[in-house]
Amino acid sequence: MKSFIYDHSKEMLEMLKKLVNTDSGSYDKEGVDKVGQLLMEHFNNLGFIADVHENEKLGNNIVLRHQDARRPKFLIVAHMDTVFPKGTVDERPFSMEDGFAYGPGVIDMKASHVMLYYAMKALMEENVPAYKDVEIIFNSDEEIGTIGSRKLIEEKAKDKEYVLVLEPARPSGSFVSSRRGVGQYQLEIRGKSAHSGMNPEDGISAIEEMAHKIIELKTLEDPENGLNINIGLIEGGTSVNTVAPIAKAGIDVRISTQEQAAEIDEKIQKVCNESTVTGAELTLTGGINRPPMEFASSVGELVDIVLKEAESLGIEIDHIASGGGSDASFTAAMGIPTIDGMGPVGGKQHTEREYLVIDTLMERTTLFINVVRRLHKMYVNE
Structure with missing residues (x-):
């Protein structure tokens, strides 16, 4: 041969x-x-x-x-x-x-x-x-x-x-x-635009809400057991003097056991279905697409x-x-x-x-x- x-x-x-x-x-x-x-x-x-x-x-x-x-x-x-x-x-x-x-x-x-x-x-x-x-x-x-x-x-x-x-x-x-195993999620947050100097109180900042979500998502990590979360892509806002009406993030999840898959998915769903900034609207898509x-x-x-x-x-x-x-x-x-x-x-x-x-x-x-x-x-x- x-x-x-x-x-x-x-x-x-x-x-x-x-x-x-x-x-x-x-x-x-x-x-x-x-x-x-x-x-x-x-x-x-x-x-x-x-x-x-x-x-x-x-x-x-x-x-x-x-x-x-x-x-x-x-x-x-x-x-x-x-x-x-x-x-x-x-x-x-x-x-x-x-x-x-x-x-x-x-x-x-x-x-x-x-x-x-x-x-x-x-x-x-x-x-x-x-x-x-x-x-x-x-x-x-x-x-x-x-x-x-x-x-x-x-x-x-x-x-x-x-x-x-x-x-x-x-x-x-x-x-x-x-x-x-691998999971990929896309989080989109809708807020409300307003002028940052004239009437900021009328706005709802999607970027502010995204900042809360990033911190919350990172607390779900368990590196010692092979569970990692990476927010690798972020975009949002329309101009520096406008309260951001929209923000988006790409989230990568790595798991080591099948048991972790359902557990982390449930936790991510919970984090991304509850807003911290009043009036912000969140839409999460994606999920665990490759088992370990x-x-x-x-x-x-x-x-x-x-x-x-x-x-x-x-x-x-x-x-x-x-x-x-x-x-x-x-x-x-x-x-x-x-x-x-x-x-x-x-x-x-x-x-x-x-x-x-x-x-x-x-x-x-x-x-x-x-x-x-x-x-x-x-x-x-x-």
Whole structure:
């Protein structure tokens, strides 16, 4: 398997170049669908059949399974969208320098698409039937909260033994065995404008009310138990000499356990439904949109498989907890053993210097093949 992958390294980089040089920001339906079409063409050549779930505004979601598959035991999830708007490729297309590859989405997560395709191709070349036991989802909206594909992921995961999510490995090389949950809220406050010098008593300051709310929300934090609240965006007012008639805030919440989700949501709702400044009107939207991916004994068994296969290949690797969310959170919350960060190594995602460590594209493809083959032997009766 290892020799096959390294023999095809140039082809892998060519495929990666094509993917990276196709803009596919979350709201760029045309671009995301172009990436999906390219992936479908490749996988169709291997005998995989695509089930396209069409989306009117965002990119289509794609489910793939081999034509000889019957009841796949393992689900693999990889998103096609990036955070970069249309036109980014024209400004900084795919490039390689000193062992690194650069470009929009190169590590998050187009290198993983290449890894997955060549892993399936290698299994078929070696007549290892593990490729029949996987179902693949390429979804289009992970970067904006998996707003349209969550139900699809959960539907396809419910009868699976394990789920492997192909977010990139951490810059240290570690994969991810647990993640914090994520909540995002938007608070809008309506007041009443008035001249700050002539008749301030007639005004209702939305900014003053927002100041109270920020302080109240921060008191809900419990950092020692992994519960954090960040008010990361604020806007409001119309001019410096006007009592502010409106204020808005974006609120980010991070949780570590499922129990915290309902509790913190209730507390935030309570804070944001009661005004301190008389007459201020508050509107809260949003909520907890990604449950935490908690570590469990069944996850530990899957982690051990990855560590043992890495050791057999001479790869130094570890697993970590991550503060960010991903699609792994949804399947983990269903009680299905899930690991994440199974892609190649890179970093600086969502920035102009996003990079892939090129050698790890081949290295982690080989590791991924061995993990899928091991799972096939353990859980599928020939």
